[in-house]
Amino acid sequence: MKFFEPSRETWLHRANPALKLPLFVVLFVLTVLTHRIDASFYLACAFLLLLFCASGYPPWKTALLASGFALAFASASLTMILFGKGSEIWWSLGPVSISEESFYRGLHVGFRSIAFGSQGLLLVLTTSSTGLFYALMQRLKLSPKYAYSFMASIRLMPMALEELRIRRDALAVRGTGRGSFSLMRLPELYALPLLAQSIRRAQRTALAMEVKRFDTGKTRTYFYASPITWNDFAAFLLLAGTAAAALLLANGLPVFGLGDMRMDP
Amino acid sequence: MENRIESPPRASDAPSIAAGVENLRLKFPGSHDLLFRDLSLQIGQGEKVLLLGPSGCGKSTLLQVLGGIIPRVTEVPMKADKLTVPESIGIVFQDPDTQFCMPYVDEELAFVLENLAVPRENMRGRIEAALHEVGLDLSDAHVPIASLSQGMKQRLALASVLLLEPDTLLLDEPSALLDPEGRRTIWEAVRRVCRQKTVIIVEHRIEEVQDWVDRVLLFADDGSLLADGAADLIFGRYRADLLRYGIWYPEAWSEAYGDGERSVKEALPVNGELKPSGRSCEPTALAALPGAGISSANLEAPESESWNTPAAASEPLLRLENFRVLRGGKTVCAAESAAVHPGDLIALTGPNGAGKSSLLLGLMGLLPHEGSCEYAGSRPSGRRELRDAAAKHAAFVFQNPEFQFVTNRVLDEVAFTLRSEAEALLRASRTGAFAGWIERRRRARPDAETEAATVRRSQACLDRFGLGDYAERHPYLLSLGQKRRLSVASAIVSDKPILLLDEPTFGQDARNAFAILDLCERLRASGHAVLMITHEMEIAERLATGIWTVENGKLSSVRATGRSRDDAIRLSERGGAR
Numbered sequence: 001m002k003f004f005e006p007s008r009e010t011w012l013h014r015a016n017p018a019l020k021l022p023l024f025v026v027l028f029v030l031t032v033l034t035h036r037i038d039a040s041f042y043l044a045c046a047f048l049l050l051l052f053c054a055s056g057y058p059p060w061k062t063a064l065l066a067s068g069f070a071l072a073f074a075s076a077s078l079t080m081i082l083f084g085k086g087s088e089i090w091w092s093l094g095p096v097s098i099s100e101e102s103f104y105r106g107l108h109v110g111f112r113s114i115a116f117g118s119q120g121l122l123l124v125l126t127t128s129s130t131g132l133f134y135a136l137m138q139r140l141k142l143s144p145k146y147a148y149s150f151m152a153s154i155r156l157m158p159m160a161l162e163e164l165r166i167r168r169d170a171l172a173v174r175g176t177g178r179g180s181f182s183l184m185r186l187p188e189l190y191a192l193p194l195l196a197q198s199i200r201r202a203q204r205t206a207l208a209m210e211v212k213r214f215d216t217g218k219t220r221t222y223f224y225a226s227p228i229t230w231n232d233f234a235a236f237l238l239l240a241g242t243a244a245a246a247l248l249l250a251n252g253l254p255v256f257g258l259g260d261m262r263m264d265p
Numbered sequence: 266m267e268n269r270i271e272s273p274p275r276a277s278d279a280p281s282i283a284a285g286v287e288n289l290r291l292k293f294p295g296s297h298d299l300l301f302r303d304l305s306l307q308i309g310q311g312e313k314v315l316l317l318g319p320s321g322c323g324k325s326t327l328l329q330v331l332g333g334i335i336p337r338v339t340e341v342p343m344k345a346d347k348l349t350v351p352e353s354i355g356i357v358f359q360d361p362d363t364q365f366c367m368p369y370v371d372e373e374l375a376f377v378l379e380n381l382a383v384p385r386e387n388m389r390g391r392i393e394a395a396l397h398e399v400g401l402d403l404s405d406a407h408v409p410i411a412s413l414s415q416g417m418k419q420r421l422a423l424a425s426v427l428l429l430e431p432d433t434l435l436l437d438e439p440s441a442l443l444d445p446e447g448r449r450t451i452w453e454a455v456r457r458v459c460r461q462k463t464v465i466i467v468e469h470r471i472e473e474v475q476d477w478v479d480r481v482l483l484f485a486d487d488g489s490l491l492a493d494g495a496a497d498l499i500f501g502r503y504r505a506d507l508l509r510y511g512i513w514y515p516e517a518w519s520e521a522y523g524d525g526e527r528s529v530k531e532a533l534p535v536n537g538e539l540k541p542s543g544r545s546c547e548p549t550a551l552a553a554l555p556g557a558g559i560s561s562a563n564l565e566a567p568e569s570e571s572w573n574t575p576a577a578a579s580e581p582l583l584r585l586e587n588f589r590v591l592r593g594g595k596t597v598c599a600a601e602s603a604a605v606h607p608g609d610l611i612a613l614t615g616p617n618g619a620g621k622s623s624l625l626l627g628l629m630g631l632l633p634h635e636g637s638c639e640y641a642g643s644r645p646s647g648r649r650e651l652r653d654a655a656a657k658h659a660a661f662v663f664q665n666p667e668f669q670f671v672t673n674r675v676l677d678e679v680a681f682t683l684r685s686e687a688e689a690l691l692r693a694s695r696t697g698a699f700a701g702w703i704e705r706r707r708r709a710r711p712d713a714e715t716e717a718a719t720v721r722r723s724q725a726c727l728d729r730f731g732l733g734d735y736a737e738r739h740p741y742l743l744s745l746g747q748k749r750r751l752s753v754a755s756a757i758v759s760d761k762p763i764l765l766l767d768e769p770t771f772g773q774d775a776r777n778a779f780a781i782l783d784l785c786e787r788l789r790a791s792g793h794a795v796l797m798i799t800h801e802m803e804i805a806e807r808l809a810t811g812i813w814t815v816e817n818g819k820l821s822s823v824r825a826t827g828r829s830r831d832d833a834i835r836l837s838e839r840g841g842a843r
Binding site: 130148151152154155158159163166167169170171172173174175176189192193196197201204205207208209210211212213214215218219220221222223225 | 332334338339354355356358360362363364365366367368369371372375376377378379380381382383384385388410411422425426429626629631652656661663665667668669670671681682685686689741755
């Protein structure tokens with residue numbers, strides 16, 4: 001998992017996850033409630049830019065991770081463009097009809113999905129799971145029971161993946177997947193051994209944790225402190241500033257110059 | 266109840282009792298029998314006690330009872346007149362991968378300290394002290410646990426247990442899944458840190474602990490206490506039982522296989538009192554296989570003439586020339602030139618991560634490759650062709666047998682190989698696409714005769730592997746040793762000439778390990794070749810005809826041990842004649 005180690009730390013990395021998480025939730029809501037194509041366009045641009053600048057990953061890695069957005073953009077916008085309603089028909093063939101309205105609505109949806117994706121990826125890339133759960137336990141009173149269960153399950157994930165690979169090889173050796181073995185049996189073939197292993201492993205891990213006197217009722221101390229620092233303020237300014245800049249640009253320097261996308265644009 | 270207690274529980278020697286039970290009865294839900302029937306024992310403060318017994322006799326369960334985990338944490342119906350549980354315990358379990366809940370070394374140790382509500386500023390110091398104590402001197406404690414070797418993980422588990430400052434330490438086969446180096450270091454660490462503590466150990470391998478423990482409790486198959494006494498006394502007097510129970514003691518290898526001179530059969534205990542309960546008290550592969558090994562006649566294999574006749578002995582079953590296995594475009598194992606002949610037993614050794622498993626996967630065509638890999642003269646070019654050739658000539662047994670099971674019944678597991686083989690033959694023989702389709706439809710419902718023959722042959726194979734009584738069972742419900750035998754049985758039932766094994770004796774008790782090795786010897790005797798990954802140098806030295814060493818992604822040495830390819834045949838003939 002060397003891939004997911006940032007090469008440098010930014011304000012966003014140092015910000016307290018317990019504050020960062022609500023901050024991003026606000027950004028998500030803002031993105032969802034954006035109805036003007038200029039605003040969504042600038043939001044997409046601004047957060048894509050911020051993703052490249054502040055994620056702490058080298059540009060090629062960020063580009064690789066963000067390449068999925070192209071697919072999200074295409075899938076979200078194409079459906080709307082090709083099948084959306086509208087009066088100003090540009091081109092039509094059978095059920096497909098591209099109208100001016102549907103075209104812009106499609107782009108709008110696409111921009112929003114890019115903005116959404118950039119924000120989500122930015123949050124994920126700048127937050128370690130351990131840090132997030134420690135912050136949630138200390139700041140937002142998340143029960144340690146759930147926090148440590150999640151952290152333990154994250155640890156078990158790569159093992160399950162490795163076993164999936166082994167099972168695939170083993171099935172190839174046994175010669176399944178050909179002949180009378182239908183696709184229908186495939187889930188069963190994989191689920192049984194992998195679940196059996198995972199359940200046993202989880203049970204053993206749970207026992208080991210209990211033996212180490214993990215008791216949810218007791219008071220506990222925390223290895224990582226979860227302080228509120230100037231970094232949080234900086235991160236807040238950075239995110240709020242980016243969003244504000246996007247909205248101001250949309251007002252002052254509109255590219256499309258269209259109104260509310262829910263109405264007639 | 267025949268508790269032959271050698272010495273009374275030493276209440277007099279030890280000032281106080283660390284742990285003990287009186288008249289323990291315990292039953293696992295779903296099992297017919299009580300696991301323990303009125304078991305009583307006491308363990309004194311500061312004693313080092315080893316619990317020995319066959320697999321499945323309940324040692325680990327007893328350990329958890331003595332540690333207070335059963336019934337406090339794990340609910341198992343049990344009853345005891347009196348249960349003394351240590352004030353504070355620490356346990357190191359067998360599996361290095363399932364004892365941690367955090368991704369990093371320091372976080373894992375901190376988890377323990379958090380549970381004890383240790384103030385944050387004291388944590389760093391205690392973490393470093395604990396790591397130092399177990400000999401895990403990392404320059405920075407913030408390293409991913411996944412990057413540690415298995416042996417280091419066990420020492421980390423020991424360190425995290427030490428932070429609990431327990432007065433009693435329970436060790437549940439902590440070295441069973443480690444290589445020799447890992448075994449040495451974990452026991453060194455245990456000895457160093459546990460001088461003052463009470464230690465209760467469950468272990469199958471007594472080499473490292475025999476001169477350290479004060480007292481040994483020996484259990485019988487049914488969970489009753491067979492003997493209780495000083496370590497040297499038990500090891501001396503109950504040696505026969507140690508062998509029978511599959512316990513690894515230092516001389517187990519030389520007693521089973523002699524010093525390279527005597528055959529397996531000759532080395533088996535022949536003393537009368539031992540006979541009914543020798544290694545074959547559970548039918549091992551050795552006991553179950555016919556004297557002459559697996560003859561091709563009773564296996565009805567269609568393509569078995571060429572490789573097991575003496576004339577073909579010089580012809581290699583597998584030949585590698587400039588063979589390179591790739592993973593993600595990079596070479597993970599390269600073999601310049603190597604060959605496997607009928608009757609070979611090749612031990613594939615080398616450090617962890619050197620590329621041994623990749624080599625085997627490459628041979629099976631499961632990973633991309635370059636260069637040539639010939640199976641019995643045929644020279645497949647692409648990956649798919651290699652996979653088909655490998656499927657025809659080689660059987661592969663994975664480390665965890667469960668991953669190879671594809672059916673819900675032991676018998677079907679073996680029959681599956683035969684059925685899919687028949688299907689593959691059919692596919693190969695079809696002429697036109699349409700004719701083939703019709704043929705397949707027609708044959709898709711096997712006629713009663715073929716089906717009966719398949720079942721007969723599968724049942725015979727199960728009998729040979731000592732699994733005949735379990736034909737109707739679900740494969741997952743077998744014991745570990747049985748599972749492995751089943752995976753070997755289903756791999757070789759169709760009489761493929763090469764058997765590839767990934768660490769077949771790893772983590773097994775001596776009984777199961779020897780059963781597998783005996784089986785390999787039998788296969789060798791009938792002209793098969795075996796290629797096995799192993800860390801066990803005894804196998805390489807005593808049984809192998811060749812040793813391949815893999816280092817840094819390269820097959821660095823291929824050397825013959827001087828053991829002849831057909832001595833197994835000779836020995837078995839001699840054995841059969843007697």
